[in-house]
Amino acid sequence: MSKFYFDSENGIFALLKRLNFTMLFNSFQFLIFFPVVTISYFLLPHRYRWALLLAASCYFYMQFIPVYILILLATITVDYIAGILIEDTQGVRRKQYLIFSIIANIGALAIFKYCNFINDNMIALAQLIGWNYPIEHLNVILPIGLSFHTFQSLSYTIEVYRGHQKAERNLGIFALYVMFYPQLVAGPIERPQNLLHQFYEKHTFDYQRVTDGLKLMGWGLFKKMVIADRLAASVNNVYNNPTEYSGIPLIIATYFFAVQIYCDFSGYSDIALGASQVMGFKLMTNFKQPYYARSISEFWKRWHISLSTWFKDYLYISLGGNRVSKWRWYANLMIVFLVSGLWHGANWTFVIWGGLHGFYLVLAIWITDWRVKVYKFLGLESYPTLRMLLEMFVTFHLVWFAWIFFRANSITDALYIVSHLFVGLNLQSGYGIGIGGMYELVIALAMVLIMETVHIMQQRGSVRQYINQKPIWVRWTLYYALVLSIMMFGKFGLTEFIYFQF
Secondary structure (H helix, E strand, C coil), X not given: CCCHHHCCCCHHHHHHHHXXXXXXXXXXXXXXXXXXXXXXXXXXXXXXXXXXXXXXXXXXXXXXXXXXHHHHHHHHHHHHHHHHHHHHCCCHHHHHHHHHHHHHHHHHHHHHHHHHHHHHHHHHHHHHHCCCCCCCCCCCXXXXXXXXXXHHHHHHHHXXXXXXXXXXXXXXXXXXXXXXXXXXXXXXXXXXXXXXXXXXXXXXXXXXXXXXXXXXXXXXXXXXXXXXXXXHHHHHHHHCCHHHCCCHHHHHHHHHHHHHHHXXXXXXXXXXXXXXXXXXXXXXXXXXXXXXXXXXXXXXXXXXXXXXXXXXXXXXXXXXXXCCCHHHHHXXXXXXXXXXXXXXXXXHHHHHHHHHXXXXXXXXXXXXXXXXXXXXXXXXXXXXXXXXXXXXXXXXXXXXXXXXXXXCCCHHHHHHHHHHCCCCCXXXXXXXXXXXXXXXXXXXHXXXXXXXXXXXXXXXXXXXXXXXCCCHHHHHHHHHXXXXXXXXXXXXXXXXXXXXXX
């Protein structure tokens, strides 16, 4: 099974083009949609604003396959009723209502996301044992962002069951909580305690807040259009034809993908947070310079934070977390990351990717004492900066290796790439990665350098606050530089965000 959503000419994304689905954050349509909705939001009386946002969110979602909104409305209705019944009921029935909500949500996810995965594996098994299996590959299209809004809706009923959230009695407000358009299709996955009450609050126009939100949106577009989309061509060229390469091209393409997926996904999150901030809503931070992490555990506290905390709060802790025996603890970690891999996609490559991260965490626990002895033997305790850099280097390359399975179209491709990473290492082999020439390579590296400079500055505090303290000519010079860099070096056209299909 191929993961076609990485290739703009095949599969799901080709379908988006045929259906004229262009309501992407980096599209001309969104350039019109966002200001119209935002201006209307501030012009309307407060009591009507939630209805406007709900209508806008429905329109945004229906730009994909309009009829699929019925699936979303069905799960919203189920969870809305379940939340009220859970709050108003005592005893065992409360758990029954919660279980019904979980089954309804996971059931929808299973039908649309995993039915072909299960069916294709049954077909492969039948062929292996010579069984006449009658069901062919099903023509099922995955609703965009299904995994994200399913988990967000589930968090609501779970929190109501735990007594941490009051059941929402306004169906429209609850629907808006699930469908809020900035984070509807790729997160962050919000909790009801953070987002629901904000729909009742009156947000006035605040110049500083609005401009700060626009800056964050601009930064997200820079990461997506200037860096991620520029690197995507090279990554796709290699990973969609891996057997044509070995050595340096595979290594470089994997480095490029590590940067691409970060810029693509964190860019989306920045735009979502920025668009929300313009209107007065505060969403949770989803990324905190993850490639600066010094361990895999820290990496997952910095990468896709809304998902990692979701699994921690609702699966890991429910399994017992680390408050169990050692081997049960290891099993809990592996279960969480295997499920996390499957959440990302119905393909064994994702399961292996998740399993690798689970193994990394278990291995880190196993070798804790040994690692301390090695640091002491090498004298790294006296050189904290060197130790920090070493830990960052090792952590990044563990993540880098796992990305191979995340990006590869199949296990066969992934194994080929892994086995040929260091085959035929010579400088000439590095010129065939298809990035489009030395000019494109220099531009890509220069933009990555700019991004990393900003990341280093963020270690010391908010860059936006730092800019706000500068004279007006400095601020506007930076704003123009950001806009011009997007216009001059950005890749324009209908380019999807990677996480739209998760």
